[in-house]
Amino acid sequence: MPVSLLWAVDVYGRVYSLSTGGQQWEQCRDAQLEFKRVTAAQQCCWGIACDHNIYLNVHASDLPIRYQEETYENHRWNPVDGFSERLLPSDRWQWSDVTGLQHQPLDSFILPSKSWEWEADWYVDENFGGEPTEKGGWTYAIDFPATYTKDKKWNSCVRRRRWIRYRRYKARDTWAKIPSEQSGLPDPFNDISCGGWEISEEPRGRLSLWAVSLQGKVWFRDGIYHHNPEGSNWEEMSVPGEVVQISCGPGDLVWAVLWEGQLIVREGIGRDCPQGTSWVVVDSPSPEVGAIHVGVGVNVVWAITKDNKVWFRRGVNSHNPCGSGWIGMVGEMIMINVGLNDQVWAIGCEDRAVYFRQGVTSSELSGKAWKVISVPRDGDRSHSSASASSLYMLQIAGCFFSGEVRSESNPAEGEVQDPPAAGIALSPSQSGGPLDPQWSNVDLEEAQSQQAGAGAVLDSADTCSLSSVATYTLALEEPYGADEHPLWAWVNGGGCSVDCHSQLNWFSSLAQSVQSMSLSITPAQTAAWRKQIFEQLSERSKREMDNFRHYEQAIEQSVWVKKGTMQWWRDWKPHKWMDVRFALEQFSGPEGNKDGILFIYYNFNEEKKYLHAFINEVTILVPVLNDSKHTFAIYTPERTKQRWPIRLAAATELEMHDWLALLSVSCCDSRGIQGPPSKQAIWSVTCKGDIFVSEPSPGLEAMPYPTPCDQMFWRQVGGHLRVVECNSVGVVWGIGYDHTAWVYTGGYGGGFFQGLASSTDNIYTQTDVKSIYIYENQRWNPVTGYTNRGLPTDRYMWSDASGLHECTKTNTKPPSPHWTWVSEWAVDYSVSGGTDREGWQYAADFPASYHGYKTLKDFVRRRRWARKCKLTTTGPWQEVPPIPLSDVTILPCTAQSSVEVVPLWAISNKGDVLCRLGVTTLTPAGSSWLHVGTDQPFKSISIGAANQVWAIARDGSAFYRGSVSPQSPAGDCWFHIPSPSKQKLKQVSVGRTSVYTVDENGNLWYRQGVTPSYPQGSSWEHISNNVRKVSVGPLDQVWIIADKVQGSHSLSCGTVCHRLGVQPMEPKGQSWDYGIGGGWDHITVRGNSMEPPRIRLPSLTDPSAPAPRSPLSARNMEVNGNAVRC
C-alpha cells in the first residue's frame, strides 16, 4: 500500500504531516504562514492560514496536471483569395470553439491563476479522428456546421483546423493562495472541510469543498476536479442558523454544528447535485450541553459536545444521513475527524495529543479504544536510537543463535553509545522487581563481553528474550517524554489511507515495539542469517556424514502413495461428474530423479477401471474455481491437442489446494525445476488472473523443428494479474485488474503454494479489485411508460450483458469464493454510448445499439449496475505506487547485453504515456515516472530491442516515437502512422526489428518496410485473424493468444500459439503451432532471448526444395493465415 499522509496543526499554527510509512511528524516548512485548520484529500490538502486566506497544497506526482486549451481557426473559400479568413457575416467567428458559437482568438486565453504556466506555444493539431491530416491540419466541409473530412473536395467551401496549447499546474507541494476573486466573499473563513470524492468518478478527481465564515455562513466551492484543482467559485448555501464548524465525508455525508449546539445534516447530495438541497436539524447528543464539533465519514458520524464528551451516531448511511441515535463513547476530546475507511482521529482534551481510534472496521465502526500517536517531530531529538537499539538486540540474538563469540564493540555503526550498559541498567528497573540475585553469580566462563551482559538481561527479565528486547527499546524511548510533548490543535485524516490492518509505527506500547522490532529486520539481514544457518548446517553435514556415506540408512526408501476421493468429469458422453478414487504414487526414478503416476479409479458398468497419467507428462495444472465446485484441470500434450483436459473436483477448496500444491511439487521435481523462474521464462496470464510461467527449452525457437508448444510445461506463480511483461534480464512487471502496477520480486510460489513450493522471502500480500456488471432492462408501454414488465419474448428484466442469463442483484455472486464484495450495487454511468442522468441507455429494441438519450423510436432501455469485489492473495509481487497503469513494456535486452538502465514504458489508466526512470536488474521497480506528452490518451505501447517505441492511441491510430535512445530515454516527438484501412488498432508489440499490431476486429498485422533508416516502415500486411493479443520477442519470435482453436474434442478460446517459420529473412513466418488454452488472456515471450541451436539441413540451403515436414509438428502445421482450424 502506498504511503499517505496524516495532517495536523499544532497550537502554534505549524503544519505537520505524518506518513503512514514514517515515524516522525514532518513540518511543512514551505509556508512562512501559520495555519488555523487543514483538510486533506489523498491528492491535496486545503488550509486556512492566519491571514484568513485559503491555501491549497497539491501533492507532487510524476504525472503533471495539464489542461488542454483548444480553439478552431475557420476559413471560407472565395473565388478571389481561395480559402481565406474572410468569412460571411452570417458565419461563425474566425476563431471559435468547436461549436462556432464562442469567439476564441488565441490571445483570449489567459492562465487562470499564478499557479499555472504554459507548457509551450500554440500549435496545429494534425490528427483527425485517428488519421493524420496533411497540409496544416485543415479539415474541409461544404458549410458550417457540417461534417468535416480530411480531403478537400470540389464542393468544399469552408475549412477549419484545431489549435491546441497546454497549460500546466505548477504550484505542487507548496501552499498556493486561492485568489479571492469575488468581492462577495464577505468575512474571513473560520472552518473548511473537503470530501465528496466518492460521489462520482466524473469528472476525474472531483472534490467538494465546504467552508464556514466567521459570521456563520456556509460556502461551497464549485468546479474542483483534477484539471482544475483550485476550483472555480464560491457559492453561498443558506443555513438555518449560524454555523461554527462543518464536516464533509468522502461520500455524500455533510454535517455541520450550529452556534446554539444543534447539528444540521445536508440532504439531497448526489451525483448531479454535489452541494445538496436542504438541511435537516439533529439535536445535540446531550440535552443540556450543545455540540461543538462534528466529524463524518462514509457511514459514520462522530461528535463532541461542549463538555468534551465524545459521541458516536448510530445508523448513519447514505439513505439515512441523519442516523438514528447517539451513543456516548469514552474519552475527552476537543476535536475529532473521520478519515478514509471511516478511521477516526481526535485530539485529547487534557494532553492535546493526537489519538487514533483502534479497531475500527466496517462491521465495528465505533472501534475499540483510543490510542495515542507518539512519534517525535522532525525538529525533536533524533529517534534513531530506538531503532538502532532494536537492531542491536537483533544482532545479539544472532550471536546467541550462532553460538559464536563475536565482538560487539561497535554495534549499529556506533549510533548507540554503550548500549549494553544501558541494557543492564534499565532492564531490571523495568522488570519492576528487585534484582535477580542469580545473575550476578553466573559464571561468565567464555563470554566476558556484551553478550554475557545481554544474556544476563535476558535471564533477569525472566520471561523470554522478546520481552526483554521490548522493555529495552521502550527504555531508550523514555528520554523525550512529557516535557517535550507537542500540543496539537487540529488533525485531519482525509488523505490518510489506513485501516485496521495497517501496520503503523506510530505507537509506543510494549506489543508495538516488539512489532516494530520485527519490522526492522530487513530482508538482507534475514538473508544473511539464513545463509549463516545454511552454511553451518552444510558444515555439520560435511563433518558428520562425509566419511560415513557408505553406512547403511536406518530407514529404507519406499514408494509413497497419497490417496483421496474426488469427482471426475468423465471423458465420454453424456459428460457428468462421477465419484472416483484418486491416487498419486511417487517414487525415485533410476537416476535418483523423482517421478510419479496419477491414477483415477472409476467404475464403469460395474467394472472397476482406471485412468492414469505420468507426472512427467503433465504440462500444466489449472485451478478452475467457480462457485459450485472446486475443480482443476490436468493437461498433457495429448490432452492439449484434444482441448480436453482431465477435469477433477475436490470436496473442499482446501483439499483442492493441497492436491494442487502436491501435484505441482511433484511435476516440478520430475522435471528438475525448482526455485524462481529463470530470466528467459515465458509468462502468461489466464482470464481468471492466474499467472503461469514456463521455462523455454533451447529448441523452442529452433528451425525447422521447434519444440511443439503443447509440450511446454507451465507452473503457477502466486498473485493475480491482468497483464504481465518481462525482458531477458529478469525485469518483470504486472498490472492488476484494478490497474495497480506490480513488480516481480524474484520469489516463487505464494497463493495456495505454501511451504516447500514457495519461497519465504519476496512473497507479499496482493489485492485486486474488479467490477461485476448486471443490466436492468425495461420496456416502454403506452399506459405506464417504462416498466419492468417486458414482453414474454423479452430478455430477463435483470440480466447479464447478453440478456441470456438472469442476473439479479441478490443472486449475482462474486466470480469465485476468493472474491468478496466490497461495495453495494450502484448505477454505472461510464458505459460506452453514454447514459442519461439516471444511467439509462435507450434503443428501439433488444438487442440493439444503445444511446444515452431517449428518442421517439425507443421502446426499450437498460442501465448497467456495477458492484466491486476484491481478492486478497499472496505472490512474489510488490506494488509500484502510485500511478495506475493500463499497459507496460520493457526493452527486450538480449542476455549478453550489459545495459545498465532498462528502458520501461507504460500507459497510465488515464492514457498518459510514461517512461520509468532508474529501472535496473537490481532495482526493477525503478524510481520515478517521466511523463511523455501526447495530444490524446493512449492504450498500448511497446519498445523494441533497438529502442524503437510504438504506441496505439485510444482512437485506434498508431504512433512511432522518434529519437529514443539511452541518452534521450523519452525521445523527442511522435510520428503518426496511419492504421490499416478501416481498422482501429488496439495492441502493438515490437521485437528485435519486427512490429506487429492487433486491431479491434482480431486481425494481426505485420509492419512492412521497417529499416534502421526508416523505422516507421511503409505499410501493414495482414497475417492472421482471430487474434486477441500478440507478443514479439527479442528473437523476433511471434506468439499470440488466439481465439477459436479447434481441438479434436473441443473448441477453445484464448489459446497460446507460436508462429512457426520465423526467420531473419522471413519475419512473418508461415504457420501456427498451438499450445495451452483456452481461457488464456495474455502472454509475453520477451524474456526468451535464447538463440536456438543451429542445425544445418540441406533443404535450408536450397530454398527451392520443399521443407521436410516434421512428423511431430505436422499435425499442427497449417500453411498460413487463419488461426481457426475447423
Next chain:
Amino acid sequence: MADDKDVLRDVWFGRIPTCFTLHQDEVTEREAEPFYLLLPRVSYLTLVTDKVKKHFLKVMKAEDVEEMWFEYEGTPLKWHYPIGVLFDLHASNTALPWSITVHFKDFPERDLLHCPSNSVIEAHFMSSIKEADALKHKSQVINDMQKKDHKQLWMGLQNDKFDQFWAMNRKLMEYPTEEGGFRYIPFRIYQVHTHTHTHTHIYIYILAGVSPFLLTLTLTLTL
C-alpha cells in the same frame, strides 16, 4: 542463495553415523559384530533401530531377550528425545561414529520410559506437535487437521519422507501474513546433569512449530 527450503532439507537429512555394539554382559551364542547405521537426527532411536535389533537377535537366544535399550558411556539414552538432541547433549565432542551400546536386559526403570511399540512414539511425537501448535495457533491448525493428516505427518517421519511430512507440516508453519511472523515461538529446553563438571549445559531446542528438532545444532546457550 540459500532458501528456507534448503535449510529445511539439510535439517531433515541430517544423519549421525553410529556404531552399535552389544553390551559385554549380554549372553550370546557367538560373538556379535558391531552394526553401523546412519541415524536421522530428526527421528527417534527406537523408531529407526529395527535393523539393529534384528542384527543382534541373530546371535542371541530368545529367552535372553527383554526390551532393547541403549546407553552411551554409562548414560541410558532416552528414546523420547530426538536422536540429534541425544547426540548433541551427550556426545557432540566425541569422534565419529557415535558408539552406542545395546542392552537387552536390566532395563533402567528409573531413567527410561518403556517403548513397547511404535504407537507410543507416535503418541509422544504428536503430543509434542500439539504442544507447539498450542503456542503458535492456539491449537487451531492441529485441531482442524483430520486424522489422516496427523497420520501423514507421522508416516512422513517414520518413513523419512520429507515431502510427505512437509506437505502437511507447512500448515503448522503458516502465520497470518499481516503479522509477518509468529507471535510465539515454542522451544524446549533440554538439560543434562553431568557429575563431572561444575557447570550445567542447557540446550534450547526451538520447536519452531515443526517438531522438537528443527534447529538441533545451533542453539546452545552456555551460562
